[in-house]
Amino acid sequence: MQLNSKTVTGVLLTVLILGVLYWYLFQPFRLVPERTQLAPDNGLGVAPPRAGGALGNRLVRLCPEALCRCAPLDNLSNSDFHLVAPDHLLYKQPSIVQGRTDVVTVTPWLAPVIWEGTFNPLLLDSIYKLKNITIAATVFAVGKYIRFLKDFLVTAEKHFFTGFGVHIYVFTDRVDEVPHVQMAPGRQLMVISVPSSNRWQEISARRMELVRTLIEEKLRDHVDYIFCLDVDSQFHGRWGTESLGGLVAVIHPGYYRDDRSKFPYERRPESRAYVAPGEGDFYYCGGAFGGLLQEVHQLVKICHSNFLDDAKNNIEAAWQEESHLNRYMWINKPSKVLSPEYLWQDFKPINPEVRIIRFSGVTKNYAEIRPNA
Ligand SMILES: CC(=O)N[C@H]1[C@@H](OP(=O)(O)OP(=O)(O)OC[C@H]2O[C@@H](n3ccc(=O)[nH]c3=O)[C@H](O)[C@@H]2O)O[C@H](CO)[C@H](O)[C@@H]1O
Numbered sequence: 376m377q378l379n380s381k382t383v384t385g386v387l388l389t390v391l392i393l394g395v396l397y398w399y400l401f402q403p404f405r406l407v408p409e410r411t412q413l414a415p416d417n418g419l420g421v422a423p424p425r426a427g428g429a430l431g432n433r434l435v436r437l438c439p440e441a442l443c444r445c446a447p448l449d450n451l452s453n454s455d456f457h458l459v460a461p462d463h464l465l466y467k468q469p470s471i472v473q474g475r476t477d478v479v480t481v482t483p484w485l486a487p488v489i490w491e492g493t494f495n496p497l498l499l500d501s502i503y504k505l506k507n508i509t510i511a512a513t514v515f516a517v518g519k520y521i522r523f524l525k526d527f528l529v530t531a532e533k534h535f536f537t538g539f540g541v542h543i544y545v546f547t548d549r550v551d552e553v554p555h556v557q558m559a560p561g562r563q564l565m566v567i568s569v570p571s572s573n574r575w576q577e578i579s580a581r582r583m584e585l586v587r588t589l590i591e592e593k594l595r596d597h598v599d600y601i602f603c604l605d606v607d608s609q610f611h612g613r614w615g616t617e618s619l620g621g622l623v624a625v626i627h628p629g630y631y632r633d634d635r636s637k638f639p640y641e642r643r644p645e646s647r648a649y650v651a652p653g654e655g656d657f658y659y660c661g662g663a664f665g666g667l668l669q670e671v672h673q674l675v676k677i678c679h680s681n682f683l684d685d686a687k688n689n690i691e692a693a694w695q696e697e698s699h700l701n702r703y704m705w706i707n708k709p710s711k712v713l714s715p716e717y718l719w720q721d722f723k724p725i726n727p728e729v730r731i732i733r734f735s736g737v738t739k740n741y742a743e744i745r746p747n748a
């Protein structure tokens with residue numbers, strides 16, 4: 376058979392096109408940039424969509440199987456959203472008509488508010504045991520505040536996520552004075568040396584920056600949740616898996632019955648922490664907050680950046696990082712809210728709705744322990 380050159384070219388071209396098409400459809404993976412979960416720091420504290428995600432930009436494999444099961448989809452079972460209970464677990468029947476009526480147990484944006492009697496610890500622990508999670512806690516003990524560390528650590532051993540993997544990070548300028556506290560298997564203490572300061576405001580506010588660095592340099596990929604806690608406090612009751620969530624805030628015990636006009640938000644519009652009159656949901660504590668690692672990373676990053684912007688304009692918010700945290704939580708609604716059971720103050724008489732005190736600030740002589748009064 377005689378082939379003319381036109382037929383040969385035509386056949387070759389068809390083979391080439393089919394080849395390219397085949398390669399494109401059946402290549403093992405294509406690299407595409409994943410949508411970043413961290414919004415550009417817009418200074419307003421506006422968060423990106425929250426579900427799942429990683430810290431920053433990352434490349435994901437898109438394979439033919441991606442249509443059904445690829446790594447990011449499998450990870451859902453490790454996330455906060457998929458709750459699997461062990462089969463045959465026996466526990467008290469939940470009621471849909473009876474429960475706490477003396478307190479509000481859900482926010483207007485439908486985040487649960489955790490009070491004693493709203494959850495089943497056995498059920499929750501069984502669910503989270505299956506996930507094999509690790510929880511980090513940060514605590515600062517700078518200067519004379521080192522004296523609070525021992526009770527904090529001893530009581531954390533008794534009440535804070537007992538039976539779970541817990542990594543406590545102590546930031547201190549007095550490394551030699553960190554007490555030795557026996558910890559259960561799976562629980563660890565890490566000490567990080569930080570400089571001292573002659574202003575307590577600076578020590579307190581610097582926590583946002585140091586927690587950010589800790590997350591970026593040490594915790595990513597190793598820890599699921601993180602809580603940032605004041606050291607001048609002790610645990611008195613269970614603080615466990617019921618507190619886990621995306622972004623977790625604790626209601627301040629001092630203002631939870633007050634009108635929002637009484638909340639000590641930053642009221643100067645020049646500050647990045649400004650909350651206008653008529654705005655704000657609750658007044659949250661600076662002494663305890665937490666959540667999924669990527670959520671807390673977002674929070675500390677934005678609060679620190681807003682704090683720096685204020686500093687450039689010679690403004691220090693009324694309650695330092697607590698004011699920035701409150702501004703952040705007004706825009707980025709916490710997905711779980713912990714009642715004042717989770718941070719009480721020893722000097723405060725207990726109100727009837729508070730059936731248990733889980734964590735409480737010790738009464739201290741400010742003039743005596745702070746570097747500046
Ligand atoms: C219960 C609660 O919500 N407390 C908050 C409140 O006052 P507090 O009176 O509770 O603040 P604080 O004196 O406990 O300081 C906050 C924390 O900073 C650390 N620290 C402070 C001073 C120092 O010399 N060395 C040291 O290590 C320590 O971990 C301490 O627990 O307002 C502060 C505003 O700045 C923080 O938001 C606190 O978290």
Ligand SMILES: [Mn+2]
Nearest residue numbers: 605607662736
């Ligand atoms: Mn405190």
